[in-house]
Amino acid sequence: MAVCAPSTAPRTDRGEPAQKRAALDAADLAACGFSAKNDLLAQLLEQAEHVTPPGIPATFPNPETLISDDCIRPPTLA
Numbered sequence: 001m002a003v004c005a006p007s008t009a010p011r012t013d014r015g016e017p018a019q020k021r022a023a024l025d026a027a028d029l030a031a032c033g034f035s036a037k038n039d040l041l042a043q044l045l046e047q048a049e050h051v052t053p054p055g056i057p058a059t060f061p062n063p064e065t066l067i068s069d070d071c072i073r074p075p076t077l078a
Contacts, residue, residue, distance in 0.1 A: 029036055034043045056063045 026036070032043075032047070034040065056066055060066070
């Protein structure tokens, strides 16, 4: 699951009516499954707990089947 974060576009009134910005904010929250009534940071942190870090997941049954020696290796530096 990817972490979803609401738009961080700068908020300006130049050429962007407030109702359009509010609609964009509402769409961001809906896409992330967040509620405007709850603390946004708490919702982001809760969602981030479910992110799988890079690499082979610890629960993968046979990680050795995914590792090989057929790769390009950089030269050894003296």
